[in-house]
Amino acid sequence: MPTTHLAGPILVIGTGLLGTSVGLGLSQRGLNVWLIDPSPSAQTVAQDIGAGTIHVPGRPLAPELVVVAAPPDVTAAVVTQALLEYPMSTVVDIASVKGSILEAVRADARITDEHLARYVGTHPMAGRERSGPASARGELFTSMPWVICAHAGSRGDSVKTAEALAIDLGATVSRMNAQDHDSSVALISHFPQVASSLIASRLLNAPGHSLALAGNGLRDTTRIAASDPKLWIQILSHNAGALVPILRGMREDLDRLVATLSDPTASGALLDLAQLMGEGNAGQARIPGKHGAPPQAFALVTIVVKDKPGQVAKLLADIGDAGINVEDLRVEHSAGHQVGLVDVSVIPGRREELITVLSALGWKVAQ
Amino acid sequence: MPTTHLAGPILVIGTGLLGTSVGLGLSQRGLNVWLIDPSPSAQTVAQDIGAGTIHVPGRPLAPELVVVAAPPDVTAAVVTQALLEYPMSTVVDIASVKGSILEAVRADARITDEHLARYVGTHPMAGRERSGPASARGELFTSMPWVICAHAGSRGDSVKTAEALAIDLGATVSRMNAQDHDSSVALISHFPQVASSLIASRLLNAPGHSLALAGNGLRDTTRIAASDPKLWIQILSHNAGALVPILRGMREDLDRLVATLSDPTASGALLDLAQLMGEGNAGQARIPGKHGAPPQAFALVTIVVKDKPGQVAKLLADIGDAGINVEDLRVEHSAGHQVGLVDVSVIPGRREELITVLSALGWKVAQ
Numbered sequence: 001m002p003t004t005h006l007a008g009p010i011l012v013i014g015t016g017l018l019g020t021s022v023g024l025g026l027s028q029r030g031l032n033v034w035l036i037d038p039s040p041s042a043q044t045v046a047q048d049i050g051a052g053t054i055h056v057p058g059r060p061l062a063p064e065l066v067v068v069a070a071p072p073d074v075t076a077a078v079v080t081q082a083l084l085e086y087p088m089s090t091v092v093d094i095a096s097v098k099g100s101i102l103e104a105v106r107a108d109a110r111i112t113d114e115h116l117a118r119y120v121g122t123h124p125m126a127g128r129e130r131s132g133p134a135s136a137r138g139e140l141f142t143s144m145p146w147v148i149c150a151h152a153g154s155r156g157d158s159v160k161t162a163e164a165l166a167i168d169l170g171a172t173v174s175r176m177n178a179q180d181h182d183s184s185v186a187l188i189s190h191f192p193q194v195a196s197s198l199i200a201s202r203l204l205n206a207p208g209h210s211l212a213l214a215g216n217g218l219r220d221t222t223r224i225a226a227s228d229p230k231l232w233i234q235i236l237s238h239n240a241g242a243l244v245p246i247l248r249g250m251r252e253d254l255d256r257l258v259a260t261l262s263d264p265t266a267s268g269a270l271l272d273l274a275q276l277m278g279e280g281n282a283g284q285a286r287i288p289g290k291h292g293a294p295p296q297a298f299a300l301v302t303i304v305v306k307d308k309p310g311q312v313a314k315l316l317a318d319i320g321d322a323g324i325n326v327e328d329l330r331v332e333h334s335a336g337h338q339v340g341l342v343d344v345s346v347i348p349g350r351r352e353e354l355i356t357v358l359s360a361l362g363w364k365v366a367q
Numbered sequence: 368m369p370t371t372h373l374a375g376p377i378l379v380i381g382t383g384l385l386g387t388s389v390g391l392g393l394s395q396r397g398l399n400v401w402l403i404d405p406s407p408s409a410q411t412v413a414q415d416i417g418a419g420t421i422h423v424p425g426r427p428l429a430p431e432l433v434v435v436a437a438p439p440d441v442t443a444a445v446v447t448q449a450l451l452e453y454p455m456s457t458v459v460d461i462a463s464v465k466g467s468i469l470e471a472v473r474a475d476a477r478i479t480d481e482h483l484a485r486y487v488g489t490h491p492m493a494g495r496e497r498s499g500p501a502s503a504r505g506e507l508f509t510s511m512p513w514v515i516c517a518h519a520g521s522r523g524d525s526v527k528t529a530e531a532l533a534i535d536l537g538a539t540v541s542r543m544n545a546q547d548h549d550s551s552v553a554l555i556s557h558f559p560q561v562a563s564s565l566i567a568s569r570l571l572n573a574p575g576h577s578l579a580l581a582g583n584g585l586r587d588t589t590r591i592a593a594s595d596p597k598l599w600i601q602i603l604s605h606n607a608g609a610l611v612p613i614l615r616g617m618r619e620d621l622d623r624l625v626a627t628l629s630d631p632t633a634s635g636a637l638l639d640l641a642q643l644m645g646e647g648n649a650g651q652a653r654i655p656g657k658h659g660a661p662p663q664a665f666a667l668v669t670i671v672v673k674d675k676p677g678q679v680a681k682l683l684a685d686i687g688d689a690g691i692n693v694e695d696l697r698v699e700h701s702a703g704h705q706v707g708l709v710d711v712s713v714i715p716g717r718r719e720e721l722i723t724v725l726s727a728l729g730w731k732v733a734q
Contacts, residue, residue, distance in 0.1 A: 143708075144582075145580050174576075183577070184577035184580055185580065187569065188578065188584075189584060192566060192584045192585045192588040192589075196588050197646070197648075198562070198617050199558070199647075200648075200649075200651040201617075201620055202558065202613055203653050207547075209541075209543060209551065210551035212541065213512050217560060217590075221563050221591070224587065225650065226648060227644070229641045229645050230641075232644050233637050233641050237631035240628040240629070240631040248625060249569055251618065254614065258611060258614050261603065261610055261614070262611055264604035273596075273600040273604065276561075276568065279568040279571055280563065280592035281596065282567075283569065283571045284592040284593045287585060287589065288581065304509060310684075312693050313682075313683030313688075316679055317677075317680045317683070317684045320678075320679075321680075323677075325677075327698075330696075331694075341510075364506065
């Protein structure tokens with residue numbers, strides 16, 4: 001059984017995708033996990049797939065840690081209730097907004113400084129396009145950032161317990177206050193979500209012959225537009241204060257762009273377009289790479305493969321035999337044909353070697 | 368030598384990424400290709416990598432087909448010149464805007480109906496984030512749509528020759544008029560490009576601790592923001608008429624969203640957010656899948672792998688041995704850890720079998 005930083009027992013309140021994944025991950029590591037959900041079927045599914053044991057309200061329980069995995073709208077109320085009901089426990093929530101929840105807990109008349117000291121807001125940066133306990137997986141948090149938002153009154157041992165949860169689930173701990181967290185996720189998560197929905201909305205009445213030409217550019221920019229509205233309207237409304245200034249900034253750029261494109265032969269128009277595109281280049285280049293590597297740290301090699309069982313596997317086996325690690329891999333989408341292009345990312349120092357090896361083995365490397 | 372629909376010789380004017388790729392692909396199929404580029408170094412690189420032979424201006428040449436692969440800004444002038452200079456040849460261009468080029472060619476006083484009859488505008492929907500002849504590849508157009516925009520005065524045999532070019536290069540022919548083409552690419556290509564640049568621009572002054580939390584949502588929505596501004600300012604300005612109405616539509620949605628989020632507790636605010644997200648869901652669901660399959664036709668299986676050489680290869684070899692075809696594959700980005708998640712897409716009917724096979728072989732399948 002793997003060693004854990006938590007001792008348990010842990011009570012997970014809310015057995016949706018994230019709560020059930022927390023329960024699964026901790027149970028798989030040998031910890032004693034209890035589950036509660038207002039939906040009897042949800043908590044039964046969670047128990048059935050091994051996320052823990054259903055806790056019957058009223059039965060005595062003294063958890064080391066209570067994990068509140070409720071929808072953002074009710075998180076503050078559930079945290080408050082847990083702080084009152086489990087006087088020896090650290091209570092964390094895992095909602096994707098932090099400031100409004102801390103404020104609401106603090107504002108409750110029943111909550112004293114002692115209660116508040118045991119509360120730590122946290123946010124695991126993980127999720128799936130699907131929801132519900134049946135989509136849960138114990139490895140959901142593996143290698144993902146998990147933000148720990150201690151507040152000025154947080155007790156040291158409670159902060160340690162919150163961090164132990166993240167570490168035991170294989171996540172990477174990141175520390176910042178609630179305000180920095182909320183402005184960060186507004187920019188890197190909530191804003192792209194909204195922008196992706198805005199892009200995809202334009203496709204509603206598009207002719208089929210237009211959509212048939214869609215490539216990876218459209219697919220990539222709209223992928224997260226498939227996200228669940230029920231969850232997102234809560235997130236967006238709870239973090240509206242941080243999100244609105246970013247959207248206003250985008251609107252200024254958009255207004256400028258519409259004005260420029262309305263008279264594209266005017267003096268300065270091309271310069272203006274070039275500036276917008278250049279700012280996009282520079283902004284994109286700031287996004288860190290995998291494993292925190294510098295942006296664009298990997299070199300790309302493209303290989304033409306037949307689209308039939310085993311071809312991509314054979315290709316990767318050959319790469320593996322050469323002792324070269326595949327850092328990222330992308331099968332290029334296409335329409336109508338049974339031949340595909342596979343983009344393989346490797347560290348730049350191995351690129352030439354990879355091309356040589358694959359070409360020698362008869363692979364069609366598209367330089 | 369493979370059989371081709373073209374007979375050759377073919378003259379490629381412009382040896383950037385696309386022109387050189389056309390030359391490479393046709394040469395690899397045994398056709399006789401001639402190259403011209405205003406840049407002596409570009410045409411030499413193209414010749415050196417096997418895209419064809421440099422054509423010395425003035426020497427006699429009677430090409431079956433002239434492929435104009437010049438930047439959009441000069442395409443009409445080069446097409447006009449080619450129609451005048453090669454009176455027996457079909458002339459196609461491959462620029463990503465079509466209406467403005469057709470108009471400009473037609474407007475030239477030297478161009479008669481006979482000249483115009485030999486011109487066919489085309490647009491291969493292919494490209495790379497990199498540019499220049501050194502990035503060219505003969506398989507660039509494999510399985511990609513290639514739009515053929517015959518005009519009312521196009522000669523039948525010239526249209527056939529244009530289609531033969533696309534077919535010989537492995538592309539999938541799509542037919543529409545210039546106006547439908549331009550409004551289609553405005554929506555599925557130019558608009559996502561601009562939107563991606565607008566998103567990425569917001570990252571210019573973002574704190575490092577915010578960017579460190581970036582996940583695939585931000586990466587996917589901003590990937591094409593890395594595109595080359597020099598090319599794009601020409602495309603955008605040439606297709607401004609089709610693009611502006613789409614951008615105005617987005618601005619209306621954005622205005623409504625900013626108003627809603629400025630008072631998120633107002634009556635109807637959540638409904639409004641849900642409607643925006645719902646429209647995004649519906650729009651995204653209309654994008655056709657790979658091979659023209661219905662959207663979201665594939666089932667996803669996620670596997671946890673050690674991030675070291677050969678692991679992804681071994682996984683795919685096991686999948687291949689089971690006779691199951693990998694339709695798409697994605698390595699999930701993460702930061703700080705040496706464990707990765709691999710999302711494998713398969714046809715839904717094989718999903719359960721795949722999970723069973725992989726689990727039996729000791730792979731950690733995350734649901």
